[in-house]
Amino acid sequence: MHQIDCPWCGVRDEAEFQYQGDASVTRPDPDAGEDDFFSYVYVRDNPKGWHTEWWHHNGGCRQWVKVVRNTATHEIHATGLPRDGLPVPQARLKP
């Protein structure tokens, strides 16, 4: 089980959180057109390695937490508030 360091509550078990998807996508301009919105809503990378993602702490403070997690090793590199720019390790996988 993951242990996620919530910026407000501290380290809590994964069971208190809900995974909420890729945190790297940004909403297109309202005039961007259907293709851009289709990509924004449905199209996701499926990386093996580091991934910046949303977790919702619905069993605790109900805040959104940004998490940099390795999809292959499940290591969590950093957590922060939604506005935080979190460092993503360069190497796709740990050596």
Next chain:
Amino acid sequence: MADLQTAAPLGEVSEFSADGGGAVLQVRPDFAMVQVFAKTGKAGELAQKLDIVSDPGKAGDTSSFAALPLSPGQWMLIADNANANTFGQEITEQISGLGYVSEQSDARICIRVSGPNARDLMARGCRLDLHPSVTAKGFCAQTQMAQVGVLIHQVSDEPAYDLYVYAGFARSFWHWLTETAAQF
């Protein structure tokens, strides 16, 4: 149309004592509870106005209520033996212009867990570390026990805990808690 009748979430149930004497559960009546939300940028001013603390995990006690921080700029204020209507109005007036108040007195029940094995009982369902080196009187947290959202307030170093549970989950949670407490 059927006549509406008031009913307590747990009916007439008010107490459970484990046969071994290790754990006692009491349903606490007559508390008033409001949730307070600070307006953007007003959390500090609001906390000062109510004389409450904002640190996660630390319940502040004023003379008339306990203030449990829930998340940034949000608190649950709990007053014993208070009138739910007047308590909400008092707080609303006090924080006028700084935040909002949501009356929650009937939204949750409160179960006090005490007795020599109170901590052992909590450990059966609570994922948080409640060892005395980590938590003491005044500790509070929102978490889940038996898959039910619980607001925990440690009210004594003995220890004793107040568990605030949604009224709709009261029977289910009480069932789990009493079944688990029976071994103590």
